[in-house]
Amino acid sequence: MAVEDGGGLSIKPMDQFIVKPLFRDIEPGSCMPPEIVEGCLKWYEPSNVTLWMGLGIVATLLLLVVGTRGRAIIPSRSQSMAELTYGFVHQMVEDVAGKDALKFFPYIMTLFMFILFANVLGLIPMSFTTTSHIAVTATMAIAVFVTVTAIGFVKNGAGFLKLFWVDAAPLALRPVLAVIELISYFVRPVSHSVRLAGAIMAGHAVMKVFAGFAAIALVAPLALGGMVAIYGLELLVAFIQAYVFTILTCVYLRDALHPSH
Template sequence: MADEAHGGGIQIHPMDQFVVKPLFGGDTVHWYTPTNVTLWMALTVLVVVLLLVVGSRGRAIIPSRGQSIAELAYGFVYKMVEDVAGKDALKFFPYIMTLFMFIVTANMLGLLPMSFTTTSHVAVTAVLALAVFITVTVVGFVKNGTKFLELFWVKSAPLPLRPVLAIIELISYFVRPVSHSIRLAGNLMAGHAVIKVFAGFAAILAVAPFSILAITAMYGLELLVAFVQAYVFTILTCVYLKDALHPSH
């Protein structure tokens, strides 16, 4: 976390926690190499399965803690999809629920000591965002045909401005997966890096109490960010799905 420098100072390396490393030694990472990212993504999937499948298997009248969390998550995402994208979007609820649970679980697991935050890597969030982008685009054309292009034609604007606005709308549409992925990864990476910087200063006796207080405050903030960023990613997915189902301005 913090190393003694040659001059007697302290070197802090906040980005070391984001390095992808092979699980079984070595330095080379191929596409098939099991890494710490692979491990923590697998653990994320396992936790989601245990919570949603095993935890709610009993379907008791008086729910257990696991069943209560599963039911709250189900109701929360279901209501979000219905309110934002409409009732005809509920057929995509399983996909959106899977996205939300994977992201929020990965974010929370990343707050455990010695863990790895998979959603802090753009390589992971970009795949999620690209999957959403491709899905809503295909849905838009399958459901609406060429009328999906009305999404880029602002009929309420004056006619001379419509071609200019169409270009802006088109660029904005193709930038969606970039902003969608960077927002999630950037917020998580920034928060974790700040926590590690404060943790590095904890080695200095004079500022240790302030550093520990700052770490505690940042950790509480990161818990909130872990949920909020999963929520933002999911609700943007619902907004994009609404555009695909109802493309006209």
């Protein structure tokens, strides 16, 4: 939304990310915990997050359940797409994390479907993109981190620590490398979550900025062309980021199952 305001443009590229309740209006600035709480979003309250996550569930149901209702040997178009999605993730888990990781396939598929549809539905104009929030991506990244670390220790016991002890390096370097490896291991959830939220947020903000500039007649054609280009790019990013998050999960899972380098 851009309004020419006394010679200055007021483009609010971040307003699209505001989390608000679905069924009531909150007075801006009326949530200042712990003192002022009447304008705060309650944790159980249906919000635009609820709406768009719910639509993601509906989309998943449509693609994977309604699409495959024929159970045909020769698949229909929708069943073909569902099988393609299934095969894509299944193949990824098997290739990247190994055959013994296939029992975690449903969890990884859950993450992939959620992120994919959150990203794609977020590209609908006026929609809300749940994966643009660090709260969402960090929760998933931390869940992956904790689960994978737990799997590593359960499967390999103390042998999991070999992940940090690089046998290929000279002995003198190994403690140094162990520290570096340990730091990089704990940075994983940060990069894992910030990559997704950052890419999605940046893309959506850039689109809003372009949309704002479209209000100025002089640069409107340029801004509109830019928006089309950025929209195409964002469509690509929506898929790629879902893919990247999932494949990194598989890589971490492989490290947990086979910690030796």
